[in-house]
Amino acid sequence: MNRKNDRAIDAFIRHKAERGLKSSGKRAFVVDFFIRANRHFTVEDLYNAVKARRPGISYSTVYRALRLLTECGIAAESMFGESVTRYEPIERSGHHDHLICRKCGRIIEFENLEIEKLQQRVARKYRFTVTAHRLELYGVCRECQRPARRR
Amino acid sequence: MNRKNDRAIDAFIRHKAERGLKSSGKRAFVVDFFIRANRHFTVEDLYNAVKARRPGISYSTVYRALRLLTECGIAAESMFGESVTRYEPIERSGHHDHLICRKCGRIIEFENLEIEKLQQRVARKYRFTVTAHRLELYGVCRECQRPARRR
DNA sequence: ATGAAATTGCAATTCATTTTCACTTTATTA
DNA sequence: TAATAAAGTGAAAATGAATTGCAATTTCAT
Numbered sequence: 260m261n262r263k264n265d266r267a268i269d270a271f272i273r274h275k276a277e278r279g280l281k282s283s284g285k286r287a288f289v290v291d292f293f294i295r296a297n298r299h300f301t302v303e304d305l306y307n308a309v310k311a312r313r314p315g316i317s318y319s320t321v322y323r324a325l326r327l328l329t330e331c332g333i334a335a336e337s338m339f340g341e342s343v344t345r346y347e348p349i350e351r352s353g354h355h356d357h358l359i360c361r362k363c364g365r366i367i368e369f370e371n372l373e374i375e376k377l378q379q380r381v382a383r384k385y386r387f388t389v390t391a392h393r394l395e396l397y398g399v400c401r402e403c404q405r406p407a408r409r410r
Numbered sequence: 411m412n413r414k415n416d417r418a419i420d421a422f423i424r425h426k427a428e429r430g431l432k433s434s435g436k437r438a439f440v441v442d443f444f445i446r447a448n449r450h451f452t453v454e455d456l457y458n459a460v461k462a463r464r465p466g467i468s469y470s471t472v473y474r475a476l477r478l479l480t481e482c483g484i485a486a487e488s489m490f491g492e493s494v495t496r497y498e499p500i501e502r503s504g505h506h507d508h509l510i511c512r513k514c515g516r517i518i519e520f521e522n523l524e525i526e527k528l529q530q531r532v533a534r535k536y537r538f539t540v541t542a543h544r545l546e547l548y549g550v551c552r553e554c555q556r557p558a559r560r561r
Numbered sequence: 562a563t564g565a566a567a568t569t570g571c572a573a574t575t576c577a578t579t580t581t582c583a584c585t586t587t588a589t590t591a
Numbered sequence: 592t593a594a595t596a597a598a599g600t601g602a603a604a605a606t607g608a609a610t611t612g613c614a615a616t617t618t619c620a621t
């Protein structure tokens with residue numbers, strides 16, 4: 260949605276102002292690209308995607324942009340037990356969880372409000388204020404099971 | 411209690427046999443210590459705890475022991491968005507999830523069968539076979555909220 | 562007891578990520 | 592608009608957790 264992207268970009272601009280940061284075309288490009296893509300990226304993924312459209316942006320810049328995006332609440336880090344960190348728009352991460360196939364690496368997103376409600380209930384029980392959560396189910400996806408399987 | 415530890419140790423011995431591994435007092439000590447402690451450790455934690463009781467066991471040995479424990483299903487890796495990996499007995503990890511305080515780092519365990527059931531339902535919907543899962547709620551724990559409440 | 566194979570410790574290596582630093586760009590002020 | 596202070600940048604170096612190579616040591620089936 261454009262609305263959502265605009266909100267994210269506003270948040271980024273606000274964050275820049277708060278921290279006394281200056282503008283930069285390169286960083287803006289990365290930030291914009293990330294927000295518009297609206298999907299998860301590893302740093303490498305994002306770097307390559309950005310490079311394809313606009314060469315001359317370094318890894319450092321991508322890392323630094325991603326850090327800012329995380330700080331201002333636009334992106335969220337997620338580590339699926341891999342060695343690399345993935346980043347995804349927080350609007351999404353706030354509302355979905357993941358099924359992760361250990362065979363092919365596919366990541367399926369799902370959301371389930373009932374589970375989220377139960378999570379809140381658990382937190383309340385411990386007088387815990389939840390600011391973020393992560394739910395991941397690891398296993399084997401449908402396709403990877405195909406070679407005939409009983410049960 | 412003892413039953414469970416025995417089962418874990420049996421599993422380890424079985425795994426050793428399957429893979430043609432030999433015995434080693436040092437490794438056995440680490441494995442035993444981990445199983446008996448029945449809690450989560452970072453590699454460093456475990457290394458230090460082991461060293462206190464029995465010096466002369468290297469980091470490498472701890473790492474390698476932990477890898478074996480993971481391979482044979484006794485331990486599970488879990489990364490709480492920190493830079494280090496934690497390991498915990500899988501008997502536990504299979505049945506509980508975590509509340510993680512972002513202020514003090516405290517980790518509270520909880521279990522909730524309803525959530526687990528819902529997870530299974532989600533998996534079924536996607537024809538996904540779940541072999542492991544992870545649910546973490548991040549936020550601020552009860553104690554860390556107490557002194558707060560500023561002006 | 563022998564010898565093939567596993568284990569160990571240390572150092573070296575890997576790999577993702579972060580930081581440093583010399584240089585460039587931005588933006589505020591004069 | 593020029594001066595200037597501060598942020599941004601890329602490339603390389605540094606960091607830090609985890610892994611690995613290797614020589615020396617230990618295990619164990621024979």
